[in-house]
Amino acid sequence: MDKVADIGRDIGAYIRQQRNNAKISLRQLSKLAGVSNPYLSQIERGVRKPSAEILQQIAKGLRISAEALYVQAGILDLPVGGPVTDAIRADTELTERQKQVLLDVYESFRRQNREAETSATEPESESQAKE
Template identity: 65%
Template sequence: MAKGKVGKTVETLGDYLREQRTGAQLSLRQLAELADVSNPYLSQIERGLRRPSAEVLQQIAKALRISAEQLYIRAGIVSPEDGVGGTVELAVLNDTGLTERQKQSLLDVYASFLALNASSTADRADEPSDEN
């Protein structure tokens, strides 16, 4: 039974990783070894079948000698728009004292606060003015 693609963002990530790997003249096996991940797992990431954790992305970025932030953006973890919480998200993702689950929980709470603040700002903008 074949699995479907995880999502468009991951497919884009996989294509980007493949381009970076071939540009670095590394085989899939060589990159897997350098990043300390299994060859089949890396292959699944490149094909868009698996969504890697921030920690795995960081290991792959280090092995490819590219920015982990670029991989976070490609994976949809960090927004590419300037000023949209990227610094907070990167700080959480780079904190070695947290588990992957704790990192994801913090990012989820942070995203919900941003969404709540955006909706309350929009609600206030829709209220009639008291000026006459």
């Protein structure tokens, strides 16, 4: 039970931090997210643990990735990435669609480079095997 309470506090603190970063009041976020002011306050204080649907509404109000909130809430595992993917996901000036397109392009370049690297080393390995 303590772990659930910790997750509730963690997600609440994360939402508060994101709200403060966006310079949005609790009242403004409650309107943007379509969530009552008292309920949002309880979430931020860790008294309530929001559902995935409520997290999605809050993410939309904050203009951040719902995935980021799901990870913080323990609904999703931390996505594998690195500094580039983390930066893209954290960018508040991009829409979710733009972020996904950038991530797809970035990953396709990485995959292409891995395939080229593998192709370049394979003939070398085959010739060594013949010797």
